[in-house]
Amino acid sequence: MNEAEGPLSLTVPEPEFRPGDKPDFSWVAVDKAGAVRRPAYDEDPRDFRDLAFSIIRVLNRDGEAVGPWAGLLSDDELKKGLMDMMTLRAYDARMMTAQRQGKCSFYMQNLGEEAIGCAFGRALEPGDMNFPTYRQAGLLIAADYPLTSMMNQVYSNDGDSARGRQLPVFYSSKEHGFFSVSGNLATQYVQAVGWAMASAISGDSRIAAGWIGDGSTAESDFHAALVFASTYKAPVVLNVVNNQWAISTFQGIARGGSGTLAARGHGFGIPSLRVDGNDFIAVHAVAKWAVERARRNLGPTLVEYVTYRAGGHSTSDDPSAYRPKEESAAWPLGDPVLRLKAHLIAKGVWSEERHVQAEAEVMDAVIAAQKESEAIGTLQSGRLPSQRDLFEDVFETMPPHLLRQRHQSGY
Amino acid sequence: MPRRTMIEAIQNAQDVAMGADARVVVFGEDVGYFGGVFRCTAGLQKKYGKHRCFDTPISELGIVGAAIGMAAYGLRPCIEIQFADYMYPAYDQIVSEAARLRYRSAGEFTCPMVIRMPTGGGIHGAQTHSQSPEALFTHVAGLKTVVPSTPYDAKGLLLAAIEDPDPVIFLEPKRLYNGPFDGHHDMPVTPWKKHDLSEVPDDHYTVPIGKASVRREGQALTVLAYGTMVYVATAAAEESGIDAEVIDLRTLLPLDEETIVASVKKTGRCVIVHEATRTSGFGAELAAIVQERCFYHLEAPIERVTGWDTPYPHAQEWDYFPSPARVREAFERVMQEG
Numbered sequence: 001m002n003e004a005e006g007p008l009s010l011t012v013p014e015p016e017f018r019p020g021d022k023p024d025f026s027w028v029a030v031d032k033a034g035a036v037r038r039p040a041y042d043e044d045p046r047d048f049r050d051l052a053f054s055i056i057r058v059l060n061r062d063g064e065a066v067g068p069w070a071g072l073l074s075d076d077e078l079k080k081g082l083m084d085m086m087t088l089r090a091y092d093a094r095m096m097t098a099q100r101q102g103k104c105s106f107y108m109q110n111l112g113e114e115a116i117g118c119a120f121g122r123a124l125e126p127g128d129m130n131f132p133t134y135r136q137a138g139l140l141i142a143a144d145y146p147l148t149s150m151m152n153q154v155y156s157n158d159g160d161s162a163r164g165r166q167l168p169v170f171y172s173s174k175e176h177g178f179f180s181v182s183g184n185l186a187t188q189y190v191q192a193v194g195w196a197m198a199s200a201i202s203g204d205s206r207i208a209a210g211w212i213g214d215g216s217t218a219e220s221d222f223h224a225a226l227v228f229a230s231t232y233k234a235p236v237v238l239n240v241v242n243n244q245w246a247i248s249t250f251q252g253i254a255r256g257g258s259g260t261l262a263a264r265g266h267g268f269g270i271p272s273l274r275v276d277g278n279d280f281i282a283v284h285a286v287a288k289w290a291v292e293r294a295r296r297n298l299g300p301t302l303v304e305y306v307t308y309r310a311g312g313h314s315t316s317d318d319p320s321a322y323r324p325k326e327e328s329a330a331w332p333l334g335d336p337v338l339r340l341k342a343h344l345i346a347k348g349v350w351s352e353e354r355h356v357q358a359e360a361e362v363m364d365a366v367i368a369a370q371k372e373s374e375a376i377g378t379l380q381s382g383r384l385p386s387q388r389d390l391f392e393d394v395f396e397t398m399p400p401h402l403l404r405q406r407h408q409s410g411y
Numbered sequence: 412m413p414r415r416t417m418i419e420a421i422q423n424a425q426d427v428a429m430g431a432d433a434r435v436v437v438f439g440e441d442v443g444y445f446g447g448v449f450r451c452t453a454g455l456q457k458k459y460g461k462h463r464c465f466d467t468p469i470s471e472l473g474i475v476g477a478a479i480g481m482a483a484y485g486l487r488p489c490i491e492i493q494f495a496d497y498m499y500p501a502y503d504q505i506v507s508e509a510a511r512l513r514y515r516s517a518g519e520f521t522c523p524m525v526i527r528m529p530t531g532g533g534i535h536g537a538q539t540h541s542q543s544p545e546a547l548f549t550h551v552a553g554l555k556t557v558v559p560s561t562p563y564d565a566k567g568l569l570l571a572a573i574e575d576p577d578p579v580i581f582l583e584p585k586r587l588y589n590g591p592f593d594g595h596h597d598m599p600v601t602p603w604k605k606h607d608l609s610e611v612p613d614d615h616y617t618v619p620i621g622k623a624s625v626r627r628e629g630q631a632l633t634v635l636a637y638g639t640m641v642y643v644a645t646a647a648a649e650e651s652g653i654d655a656e657v658i659d660l661r662t663l664l665p666l667d668e669e670t671i672v673a674s675v676k677k678t679g680r681c682v683i684v685h686e687a688t689r690t691s692g693f694g695a696e697l698a699a700i701v702q703e704r705c706f707y708h709l710e711a712p713i714e715r716v717t718g719w720d721t722p723y724p725h726a727q728e729w730d731y732f733p734s735p736a737r738v739r740e741a742f743e744r745v746m747q748e749g
């Protein structure tokens with residue numbers, strides 16, 4: 001039988017490696033640091049469609065920052081960036097332990113992806129608004145949101161500004177440009193576009209940033225966001241964090257036949273860039289470029305951050321059931337903390353000794369915040385939001401039926 | 412007889428269905444290689460192949476819409492929405508398409524499919540892992556809605572649902588996945604493996620859709636409950652010393668009105684318990700039916716014990732979740748009358 005005449009069969013993509021396999025990512029096309037050009041803000045997006053298929057990188061193997069995307073941040077800013085990433089890592093480690101101790105119900109860490117939020121946050125101005133997912137705590141750290149406030153949320157204690165109503169890590173802080181996180185994937189991507197449109201309608205100068213994971217780009221909300229952003233040229237940066245995994249599902253399931261997730265932007269005429277998400281300097285430079293375009297009323301930019309989810313999806317997940325344990329180490333883009341550290345050492349403004357000292361400093365800060373937060377309470381003990389709070393904020397004014405229910409509940 | 416958790420019973424039902432009928436296909440987020448975040452499809456891909464059990468992109472709309480197309484073609488999709496809280500992107504496909512396909516084509520096209528979804532609270536899942544949206548389905552003409560409360564019923568009802576010629580919404584109370592839960596979150600629960608209600612035969616059997624089960628016989632009052640609340644109501648009956656008859660509805664639509672009516676006519680009192688918010692909840696429908704059909708037998712107003720009319724909280728979960736104490740108070744109120 002001729003192949004064309006054979007029966008149909010269903011294609012179901014598979015990741016290259018499963019538990020027991022030896023991961024080898026030599027096929028991953030990683031552009032040399034400094035190799036990818038930097039378009040002018042107002043360059044016609046049709047002329048740089050190739051940037052959706054390359055990877056913008058700044059930090060090379062020797063720890064040097066090279067190429068057209070380098071040079072925006074001072075040494076002090078870079079050191080602050082390194083400290084932010086280290087703080088996030090230490091914070092995650094402590095909260096993972098706290099979850100095992102029953103002090104919170106659940107936790108989701110950022111391990112391996114610290115550069116993205118920490119560097120992107122540096123590219124925004126006060127008043128700009130992120131519509132983050134649950135894996136962008138780095139934005140809050142970069143915005144100097146107090147660690148104690150973060151922990152109060154994780155512990156659902158009486159200090160939580162959202163009154164213990166949300167799952168741990170679903171933070172919210174308007175003041176810090178961090179929109180209340182929803183647990184429903186992708187819903188907020190299009191809200192970011194709406195927020196940006198509102199800024200344009202109002203003749204404002206503020207811009208918005210939408211955040212989504214690789215897996216969640218499959219939701220219709222993602223496509224709705226892109227068409228609205230494209231049609232109204234909304235001042236928004238549409239971020240896609242491609243950490244290769246969506247719980248147990250590899251990114252090929254969401255990507256399908258498209259070469260890259262960034263290339264999704266092309267169908268909407270949105271300029272789309274792909275960047276090394278583990279390269280703090282590259283993330284910051286690309287973010288700055290996209291933010292600047294938005295601010296100049298040149299419209300949306302789609303940015304795909306290529307990274308790797310080094311930990312489990314959440315404290316409920318054990319990734320060794322679906323991917324090789326060694327995959328994280330084999331992933332070619334390295335560790336964001338180690339890469340920025342190496343750069344600062346190569347520059348002569350950091351050292352191994354200073355790094356060890358910095359590790360102690362960030363851990364001390366995290367532990368001090370934890371003490372303060374635990375003095376208020378954890379999910380297990382101490383002061384929780386009052387039961388009365390359960391009935392607040394459903395509406396601005398409590399309707400009679402709810403008041404009756406509150407009384408019935410004993411409050 | 413083998414004992415199974417509710418998860419294992421659901422897995423086993425799909426295994427039996429796939430083994431018996433090549434038209435049965437199973438898919439959803441993380442359902443394939445991994446076997447589902449709750450493990451309800453564990454091993455099925457390995458046993459039946461990737462073309463019959465597979466991972467999907469994260470698009471509930473896509474999952475349900477594709478399943479409708481497959482069902483119309485002649486397959487029997489049994490699909491998983493990872494949490495009921497995530498079915499809203501698929502709601503248009505469920506309400507405007509799956510539910511009405513038979514009607515609008517006068518039977519030319521039909522939609523025999525099952526949409527499985529974990530529901531309910533009690534796991535500290537907050538607003539996006541705890542909802543009980545059953546009334547959003549029972550309100551739609553053309554959908555059957557099933558809520559098992561034991562491993563035995565879960566398997567039998569799931570097989571019946573897969574074999575049903577129409578779309579069935581299959582709500583799995585996730586708090587019951589690993590063991591029954593009587594509402595006392597501060598006391599240990601008996602795991603299914605040590606529980607009498609977990610005997611689940613290996614072979615094919617069905618539990619009919621549309622039949623309730625009397626889970627505790629009693630004379631004093633009738634409790635209408637389903638899912639996790641069956642255990643909460645039973646605990647309230649045991650602890651209060653009030654001789655309540657506990658009816659596990661098992662199917663919400665089509666509803667077994669005869670079992671309900673016979674019981675309420677016998678006891679003359681009725682308490683309805685559900686986790687979902689109160690206003691326009693399924694309890695309102697039950698109360699209406701009971702008063703329509705048993706009015707002259709009622710000795711006291713019908714009571715509802717439900718979740719409060721707020722989004723599902725996190726820190727205050729146990730103040731929201733109907734407790735045996737709240738159910739007991741309702742018992743006492745209906746017993747005081749008449």
Ligand SMILES: Cc1ncc(C[n+]2csc(CCOP(=O)(O)OP(=O)(O)O)c2C)c(N)n1
Nearest residue numbers: 135183184185213214215216245246247497
């Ligand atoms: C609408 C919706 N569907 C399903 C889920 C369950 N869920 C939570 S996280 C997740 C995977 C998301 O993966 P990705 O978008 O890649 O983000 P990552 O976790 O990798 O950061 C899924 C399926 C959800 N929260 N919301």
Ligand SMILES: [Mg+2]
Nearest residue numbers: 213214245246
């Ligand atoms: Mg991902």
